[in-house]
Amino acid sequence: MNQKFTIEQINRDLNTKSISCVDLIRSCIEKIKIDALNDFISIFEDDAIEQAQKIDEKIKSGKKLEFLEGVPVAIKDNILVKNKKCTAASKMLANYIASYDAHVIEKLKNSGVIILGKTNMDEFAMGSSNETSFFGNVLNPHDKTRVPGGSSGGSAASVSANHCVFSLGSDTGGSIRQPASFCGVCGLKPSYGRVSRSGLISLASSLDQIGVIANSVIDCAISFNSICGRDKLDMTSFKSEILDISKIQSDVNNIVVGIPKNFHKFSIDNEILASFDNLIYNLKKAKIKVKEIDMSFMDCALSVYCIIQPAESSANLARYDGFRYGFDSKIYDSLKNAYENNRTIAMGDEVKRRILIGTYVLSSGYKDAYYNKARLVQLDIKNKFNEIFKKVDFILTPTSPSKAFKIGEKIKDPLTMYFSDIFTVSANIAGLPAISIPLKSNDLPIGLQIIGKYMDEENILHLSYNLDKKFINI
Amino acid sequence: MLTKKEIEKIAELAKIKLSENEENVLFKDINDILDYVKKIQKYKVSKNIKVNNYKDFSLRRDEIKDFPGDLLISQFSDKKDKLLRVKKVL
Numbered sequence: 001m002n003q004k005f006t007i008e009q010i011n012r013d014l015n016t017k018s019i020s021c022v023d024l025i026r027s028c029i030e031k032i033k034i035d036a037l038n039d040f041i042s043i044f045e046d047d048a049i050e051q052a053q054k055i056d057e058k059i060k061s062g063k064k065l066e067f068l069e070g071v072p073v074a075i076k077d078n079i080l081v082k083n084k085k086c087t088a089a090s091k092m093l094a095n096y097i098a099s100y101d102a103h104v105i106e107k108l109k110n111s112g113v114i115i116l117g118k119t120n121m122d123e124f125a126m127g128s129s130n131e132t133s134f135f136g137n138v139l140n141p142h143d144k145t146r147v148p149g150g151s152s153g154g155s156a157a158s159v160s161a162n163h164c165v166f167s168l169g170s171d172t173g174g175s176i177r178q179p180a181s182f183c184g185v186c187g188l189k190p191s192y193g194r195v196s197r198s199g200l201i202s203l204a205s206s207l208d209q210i211g212v213i214a215n216s217v218i219d220c221a222i223s224f225n226s227i228c229g230r231d232k233l234d235m236t237s238f239k240s241e242i243l244d245i246s247k248i249q250s251d252v253n254n255i256v257v258g259i260p261k262n263f264h265k266f267s268i269d270n271e272i273l274a275s276f277d278n279l280i281y282n283l284k285k286a287k288i289k290v291k292e293i294d295m296s297f298m299d300c301a302l303s304v305y306c307i308i309q310p311a312e313s314s315a316n317l318a319r320y321d322g323f324r325y326g327f328d329s330k331i332y333d334s335l336k337n338a339y340e341n342n343r344t345i346a347m348g349d350e351v352k353r354r355i356l357i358g359t360y361v362l363s364s365g366y367k368d369a370y371y372n373k374a375r376l377v378q379l380d381i382k383n384k385f386n387e388i389f390k391k392v393d394f395i396l397t398p399t400s401p402s403k404a405f406k407i408g409e410k411i412k413d414p415l416t417m418y419f420s421d422i423f424t425v426s427a428n429i430a431g432l433p434a435i436s437i438p439l440k441s442n443d444l445p446i447g448l449q450i451i452g453k454y455m456d457e458e459n460i461l462h463l464s465y466n467l468d469k470k471f472i473n474i
Numbered sequence: 475m476l477t478k479k480e481i482e483k484i485a486e487l488a489k490i491k492l493s494e495n496e497e498n499v500l501f502k503d504i505n506d507i508l509d510y511v512k513k514i515q516k517y518k519v520s521k522n523i524k525v526n527n528y529k530d531f532s533l534r535r536d537e538i539k540d541f542p543g544d545l546l547i548s549q550f551s552d553k554k555d556k557l558l559r560v561k562k563v564l
Contacts, residue, residue: 083545099545232534303511314488321489323560328551335561339489349499352490357504359488360476373514380519414503415510 004215005165007071007222014059014070021055021070021114028072028116032163037139039154039163041077042085043117048072051114068226069112074158074167077118078125078201079210081105088201089133090123092320092327092346102199103231104168104210111226116164119154123348124317125170125203127151128178128420131411132350139407140182142444146404149179149420152213156183159213166214166223172203173305174400174424176211177436181399181447184438186464187213188220191455192431193238195224196231204312207305207428217437217464221248224457243458252466255288258392260295266422268401272446275439276398279448282471293388293395297381298426304381305425306418307361307374314358322346353414382430389453394463397423399436399447423449433457437464440472448472475505 013019025048032040055070075081078088080098082105087093101109108115122132130138130153138153140146141161148157152169156179159167169176171189180187189211200210212223221243230239259280264273284290322328322342329345332338347355361370388395400420410417427434432454436447448467452460481501485492492500543556552559 097545097549300514300517303514306507306511323551324558325549335563338561340491343489344491353500353503355488355490356484356500357507359484363484363487369515376519377514377517379523383520383523415506
């Protein structure tokens with residue numbers, strides 16, 4: 001693959017006039033079309049070029065660009081951009097036009113980035129392979145016969161293929177980290193509440209987080225800084241300090257990393273195991289403390305996720321009836337028929353599956369056994385993480401048990417698909433920050449996941465930067 | 475485990491209409507998933523479980539802001555003037 005974009009390089013090239021912004025944007029859009037990965041649902045070609053022209057005029061007038069001005073970015077198509085279609089990759093919203101900007105989009109627009117378009121994803125963010133989209137599969141840039149992961153498949157593929165410098169995704173159970181690992185890029189899921197969810201099409205409100213995907217750890221940090229912070233329209237968001245980039249680039253010392261005991265039992269690909277074990281060996285050789293920790297709750301965390309996520313989604317997706325907006329089949333003679341026909345025709349199989357599971361686990365007679373119990377187990381898992389983080393500073397796992405699988409390989413077996421998220425869901429259940437960064441691999445990309453303490457994004461990125469520079473590729 | 479009758483009932487609650495083929499496929503899928511998740515029923519929750527003390531989130535002021543409604547109204551499936559029209563409710 002060609003040399004990957006970084007924010008610093010783009011900013012330098014634009015300011016020194018090595019490239020014009022218009023040429024940069026045109027070349028990104030051309031590459032999107034030529035590569036034909038289906039990573040974009042919509043491309044804002046005219047708007048992007050118009051913005052690029054303004055950037056070039058600014059440079060021509062002798063002014064210096066701010067760090068993010070002119071940087072091409074992509075946005076997952078479940079994040080609202082005003083006056084643009086926002087489809088959530090569903091027939092239900094195929095023609096829906098957003099009436100406002102998500103909070104993160106307002107912030108990005110203020111920073112001067114150029115939004116190239118909206119990326120493809122699993123329908124309503126339900127999936128781990130980007131095969132459930134109404135707009136077709138996304139292809140993995142490393143091997144077009146394979147999936148890019150999901151649900152932020154388009155966002156990960158677009159960064160990996162150098163279609164943009166960074167992208168926004170959303171992560172409810174691993175939907176940023178897993179596609180980042182399949183596509184060989186970095187993907188950060190922030191602590192719950194650190195990034196506003198206002199303007200994000202809700203999946204599971206207590207688990208969803210908007211995060212960033214980029215080619216480097218530093219670009220993850222810079223792009224995260226541009227979107228984080230308190231938003232009065234999202235009561236679960238809070239004010240926090242932005243990350244110190246120079247600290248992230250400094251040496252790391254006196255840390256303790258934890259690895260789960262017996263995680264090998266989760267049928268992990270041999271090359272992933274070998275690469276992960278090689279990293280741990282290198283850390284121990286450098287006298288970094290590595291401790292085994294008890295994370296036997298990981299299996300249960302996936303069960304908790306498979307109850308809480310559908311339960312919340314069934315409530316969040318109840319709004320889609322085709323009346324105020326969205327797909328209207330016009331095939332009905334009563335209100336009841338209208339609801340049923342509009343929803344049945346316009347929603348895909350995975351969406352229906354999860355809505356039905358969610359409805360069941362919340363229904364009278366079953367709520368105690370499933371949903372209420374899941375909530376208690378969730379609380380227990382959060383407490384267990386608190387105990388773990390008294391002994392270690394970070395937890396390291398492979399991001400996913402497998403590398404990118406073939407298109408069609410798992411789509412007919414939902415439970416096998418859900419297992420792709422066995423290592424990632426715990427962080428969502430506990431509201432913790434986690435990143436996936438590329439591990440050493442021979443052919444298809446492999447991801448390393450680092451989970452940190454609540455609000456500890458800076459130290460996670462600090463460790464990620466050091467691992468990438470000193471320990472992963474030796 | 476879920477019976478076919480129960481699936482029909484929850485589909486009705488969820489306002490989703492399933493064909494017979496879809497019912498058969500979903501019947502197996504949903505039962506497989508429910509079979510997997512029921513392990514939480516055996517999970518022993520700690521006695522001294524700590525409930526999170528969430529921060530006291532400050533509420534925003536309840537104030538009316540102008541919001542252009544034309545785009546919203548233009549996306550109604552059926553309308554009369556500025557009103558959304560739907561089938562008879564009762």
